Amino acid sequence: MPTRRTALLLPLLAFPGIGALGLAPPASAQAASWPQRTVRLVVPFPPGGTTDVLARAIAAKWQDQWGQQVVVDNRGGGGGVIGADAVFRAAADGYTLVLGNNQTHATNGALITNLPYDPAGFAAITLVARAPHALVVPASSPARTVAELVELGRRPGPGLSYASSSAGSSSHLMSETFARRNGMQATHIPYRGAAPAAMDLVAGTVDFMMATWASVSSLAADGRIRALGVGGSARFPDLPEVPTLREQGYDYISGDAWFGLFAPRGTPEAVLKAVFVATEAALADPAVRGRLEAAGFRIATMAPAEFGPFHQAEVTRWAALVREAGVTIAN
Structure with a gap:
């Protein structure tokens, strides 16, 4: 014999959708049982690059902690646009996350016209790491200092070429x-990722590269x-x-x-906190x-309440650099 409470619920549950809509557990309850299935971590760049290396290291540990499969989904292309946009439009249930960087979540907003997603329109979870840059040349390059590279670039003729992991x-x-x-x-000379750019640098196909270490x-x-x-202080x-770029008078890069x-x-905030803690x-x-x-990373995490303001400040900072570089990309 059902209790009075159960009897009152049965008519609602008899109509698909009504019971689910009216009696759905609150977000906090849903978050408490998260994750219950596979979590997808999108990397908006090809395999083998710096973002991919970080993602796979984190995903493996998440999987151990949660007892659920964590899939790293490389969605390269468009300077990170394709992967970031896929997550921007995904369900807000914690099962689709993105490991972005200063390009996907800061510079693209100022750089790309008609960007399909809003870099500020995500829930910020945590900073994971920083990667200082180094100005590098092929072993065969005659330049031994930054000043010598500048001199080579000022000489009459075709000039130099430089590689990047992607436009923007x-x-x-x-x-x-x-x-x-x-x-x-x-x-x-833009490439689809840091790995192929570095390989062409080794081969001498390009003359220099500002690369993450x-x-x-x-x-x-x-x-x-x-x-x-090298970058940093x-x-x-x-x-x-190897002296820092600051020591040599090139602090702006x-x-x-x-x-x-x-x-x-x-x-849900509880899901964001769970991801941060993990x-x-x-x-x-x-x-x-x-x-x-x-491998050259500097590990640095921030709680969501701290990472959000950091992210907003970075949007402003990188927009200024985009303006100085005079670079725009049509989407």
């Missing part, structure tokens, strides 16, 4: 600003490329002999790339942290 990336904007400020003739550290270690200057521990986790706007735990693992730091 931090490497593109900083290289273009560097060339403009120093009166260099330099042609931009994480994407080229192994190539420098085996002597296939040479760093002329201090020399890299693994490159103590010493900014870091950053990588952060975002969800569709409207994702990410902090993943990056606190000595093996994971050591491997990523050895």
Whole structure:
């Protein structure tokens, strides 16, 4: 014999949709049981690049913690637009996340006309890591200092060429600003990711690259490329002999790339917190942290309440660099 409460519910449940609509558990209850199925982490760039390396390290630890499958979904193309837009339009339930960076979630808004998504229209979860840049040349380059590279770029003739991980990336904007400020003739050669750009740099197909150290550290270690200057306020521990760009008078191109986790706007706050906590735990693992730091990353996390304002400030900062570089991209 059903209780009075159960009897009152039965008529509602007899009509599909009515019971689900009127009696759905609150967002906090849904978040408490999350995740109950596969979580998809979108990487808006091809496999093998810096964002992909970070994503796979985090996803593996999430999977261990949650007991649910975590799939890394590489959706490269359009300077990160395709992957970021897919997450922007996804359901706000926590099952589709994106590991974006300063390009997808800061510069693209100022750079690309008719951008299909709003870089500020995501729920910010946490900063994951920073990646300082280095100005690098092929081992065969005659340039041994930044000043010598500038001199090569000022000589009459066809000028130099520089690679970037994609049009509109931090490497593109900083290289273009560097060339403009120093009166260099330099042609931009964009690639679909840092890995193929670095390979052409090794081959001497291009003359220089402003690359995240994480994407080229192994190539420098085996002597296939040479760093002329490194970003940040201090020399890299693994490159103590290479001066910073600031030391050489080029501080305006010493900014870091950053990588952060975002969800569709409207994702329950409890889910955002759960992802943040799991990410902090993943990056606190000595093996994971050591491997990523050895690859050139600087691990740095922020709670959602802190990461949101940081993200907004970065949108403003990178927009200013876009204006100085004079770069625009039609979508």
